[in-house]
Each structure stands twice: as structure tokens, then as C-alpha cells.
Amino acid sequence: MGHDGVTLKPARFWIGEERWEHPVAVIDLDADETWPDQIQLPPCPVIGIGARDAPRANLVDTVIEVPASLDGVMAQIVANPRAAAVVVQLLRVLPALGLQEALTIESLAYATLQGSEEHRAWMKSNLAETGAAPGTVHLRRSDEVLEIVLDRPDADNAIDRSMRDAIYEAFQIALLDASIKQVVLRGEGKAFSLGADLAEFGTTTDPATAHSIRAMTLPAQMAVRIADRLEARVKGPCVGSALELTAFARRIVAGPHAWFQLPELAMGILPGAGGCVSLTRRIGRQRTALMILSGKRLSARMALDWGLVDEIMDDFA
Numbered sequence: 001m002g003h004d005g006v007t008l009k010p011a012r013f014w015i016g017e018e019r020w021e022h023p024v025a026v027i028d029l030d031a032d033e034t035w036p037d038q039i040q041l042p043p044c045p046v047i048g049i050g051a052r053d054a055p056r057a058n059l060v061d062t063v064i065e066v067p068a069s070l071d072g073v074m075a076q077i078v079a080n081p082r083a084a085a086v087v088v089q090l091l092r093v094l095p096a097l098g099l100q101e102a103l104t105i106e107s108l109a110y111a112t113l114q115g116s117e118e119h120r121a122w123m124k125s126n127l128a129e130t131g132a133a134p135g136t137v138h139l140r141r142s143d144e145v146l147e148i149v150l151d152r153p154d155a156d157n158a159i160d161r162s163m164r165d166a167i168y169e170a171f172q173i174a175l176l177d178a179s180i181k182q183v184v185l186r187g188e189g190k191a192f193s194l195g196a197d198l199a200e201f202g203t204t205t206d207p208a209t210a211h212s213i214r215a216m217t218l219p220a221q222m223a224v225r226i227a228d229r230l231e232a233r234v235k236g237p238c239v240g241s242a243l244e245l246t247a248f249a250r251r252i253v254a255g256p257h258a259w260f261q262l263p264e265l266a267m268g269i270l271p272g273a274g275g276c277v278s279l280t281r282r283i284g285r286q287r288t289a290l291m292i293l294s295g296k297r298l299s300a301r302m303a304l305d306w307g308l309v310d311e312i313m314d315d316f317a
Contacts, residue, residue, distance in 0.1 A: 014036035025047065045085070063286055066302075106276045114269065122266070137163050145180070148170045150193055185231070185233070228250050231250065232251075234309070235254075247281070
């Protein structure tokens with residue numbers, strides 16, 4: 001899809017205009033145009049090009065900047081237009097909600113996409129059996145510090161169901177034990193985590209049941225309650241649900257070779273482990289949307305510039 005057919009002027013956002021039928025809308029934020037008083041964004045991604053601090057730039061869903069490109073983002077959206085539309089509609093409402101309410105709405109949006117043709121098509125083409133052994137989560141207590149260590153070396157610490165439940169329980173322990181003053185989350189080995197174990201996708205086929213399970217077992221439900229005591233230490237890749245969980249931490253320390261990515265859109269879904277909530281609180285709605293819609297990796301240095309991480313350290317445990 002070229003840019004011409006989906007590029008519009010601000011007047012097109014007037015609430016009385018005819019419905020926008022394209023899967024994406026592009027607007028030049030640097031153009032000297034008058035915006036209408038009554039605005040209604042179309043139910044699809046509205047992509048800004050130009051300065052992030054331009055007047056009315058805060059109204060669009062995201063603004064193109066490195067490492068993303070307009071062509072790349074548009075290609076991702078066109079490949080999974082329903083998922084992209086749900087992503088931006090969700091991100092538009094999350095900042096006005098409390099954390100617990102936001103997690104509920106995110107899970108419902110995720111459940112919607114679990115039942116979509118886009119996600120089913122991805123599962124049919126991509127899922128395979130895993131040969132990796134089940135993972136382990138180690139808990140180590142030292143005085144007032146509880147260390148939580150992801151350990152699944154054969155799968156770069158991809159989080160399987162047992163690990164997910166163990167993380168939830170570890171966070172719950174910290175919540176109930178006031179003598180724990182700091183919780184440190186890290187991965188064993190060279191990788192922090194590649195996120196959720198893809199081999200377990202689709203094991204619960206009913207979206208409503210899956211939403212119910214998330215409400216009871218999602219580690220983010222506990223992470224929001226101990227966020228002020230939580231520190232994440234990231235080496236290597238931090239992807240998908242691992243990044244979503246990490247972003248709740250009060251402090252994130254990254255190694256120089258760490259990198260961060262949200263690849264869910266290409267799967268026909270959105271970050272459903274709390275990431276739409278945690279990332280918007282850390283880097284804002286628009287940069288969260290850019291990470292999701294582009295699927296691009298952020299280096300440790302760029303993550304620091306964006307405020308996704310708080311410090312880069314060459315050597316840490």
C-alpha cells in the first residue's frame with residue numbers, strides 16, 4: 001500500500017466526516033493545517049510523520065521515529081489490520097484507567113484477538129513442538145532481598161506455564177511478607193527471556209476461558225502490587241511477555257548488549273501479559289504503539305533514551 005491513498009488532512013478527523021475505510025491513516029504533523037474542534041479518530045492506527053512535539057501530535061496513535069519506518073509500520077498493519085486496530089483502540093483508553101482496571105481491559109482485548117482469523121492463521125503456519133525441557137524459577141532470599149531467577153537455558157528462558165505460575169507465587173510471597181524490601185528479577189545465562197513459550201499458544205482455545213485464567217494467574221496482577229520494590233536486571237534479549245512484566249519494575253538495569261522487542265502483532269495478537277499497561281506507564285502511549293506496530297528491537301542505549309530502562313551497567317549479577 002502506498003502512502004497517497006491513506007494520507008489525510010486534519011479536517012478529515014471532523015466528527016461529521018464520512019467513515020474512514022482504510023486500515024491505516026497517515027498525517028503530516030508538520031503541515032500548517034487547521035484542526036477541527038470536534039475530533040473523532042478512525043478505529044484504525046493513525047500514524048503521524050514529523051515532529052513528536054508538533055501541535056496536536058498527542059492526538060495521533062504514534063509518531064514515526066527510529067528504529068521504525070513508515071513503510072515498515074504500514075506493512076505490519078496491513079498484514080494484521082484487525083489486531084493493529086484493537087491495539088490502538090486499547091492504548092487510547094488505558095491511560096485513563098487504574099492499573100487493575102487496565103489489566104482487565106487489556107486481557108479482554110487480547111481475548112478478542114485470540115479468536116481472530118489473523119491469530120488462527122499465524123498459529124496454523126508457525127506453531128511447532130518444543131524440544132526444550134520445562135523451566136525452573138529459583139527463589140533466593142538474602143536478608144531483605146528476594147531474588148527471582150528464570151532458568152530454562154535450552155529455550156533462552158522462554159516462560160512456560162509452570163514458570164509463569166512460579167513467578168506469580170514469588171511476587172505473592174513478596175506482597176505478603178513486609179520484611180522483603182527488594183525483589184530482584186533476572187534471567188540465568190546470556191538471555192533474560194524470549195517471552196512466553198510459543199509451543200503453549202492455543203492450548204486454551206476458548207477466549208473467555210483464557211481471560212478467566214489470566215485474571216487468576218497473570219504475574220502482572222501481583223507485579224503491580226510490588227512494583228515499588230521490584231528491580232529487573234536484563235542481559236541479552238528481553239522479548240514479549242518478559243518485557244511486559246519487566247516494565248512494571250521501579251528500576252530496570254540493562255547490560256550493554258540487552259535488547260527489547262514486542263513481536264505480538266505479527267502473531268495477530270497484542271501484548272497480553274500486562275505490557276500494554278506497563279509500557280504505557282514507562283514510555284507513553286505513542287512509543288508503546290510504535291514498538292507494537294513496528295515489531296522493531298530497541299537496543300539498550302535507545303531503551304535508556306526512551307526511559308524504558310534506568311541504567312546501563314557493564315557488569316552485574
